[in-house]
Amino acid sequence: MTDNLIPLILGMAAVTYGPRLLPFLFFSNTKIPRRVDAFLKCIPVAAIGALIIPGVMTATPQFPQAALLGIGFTAVYGWFKGGIIVPVLGSVGVTYLALAGLG
Numbered sequence: 033m034t035d036n037l038i039p040l041i042l043g044m045a046a047v048t049y050g051p052r053l054l055p056f057l058f059f060s061n062t063k064i065p066r067r068v069d070a071f072l073k074c075i076p077v078a079a080i081g082a083l084i085i086p087g088v089m090t091a092t093p094q095f096p097q098a099a100l101l102g103i104g105f106t107a108v109y110g111w112f113k114g115g116i117i118v119p120v121l122g123s124v125g126v127t128y129l130a131l132a133g134l135g
Contacts (some may be wrong), residue, residue, distance in 0.1 A: 082125070095134050102127035 064072075088099045102123035110119045 033039045092131065096132055098127050098130035098134060 085103065088103060089096065092098050104122040105126040107117040109122055110116075112121075
């Protein structure tokens with residue numbers, strides 16, 4: 033069975049990496065209009081919001097205020113400082129501390 037997994041993993045890696053690589057290769061010298069660039073910069077934030085926020089709110093159903101504190105920390109820190117590692121780790125820490133204090 034493991035003999036079939038290696039080609040499968042390599043195929044999935046190629047299918048995942050291809051759509052990221054091809055635009056870079058074909059459009060690397062193309063000037064993107066400013067409005068399109070602004071729109072494209074909003075996509076990661078919207079995607080993370082759509083994927084993570086529902087899970088955060090259902091992770092601690094008995095203590096939704098802990099989840100709100102974690103989201104609040106991430107929003108405030110991300111707004112002023114940016115980045116992704118510190119806001120995510122900070123929100124985990126704030127949520128943990130809130131749950132420890134509530135529980």
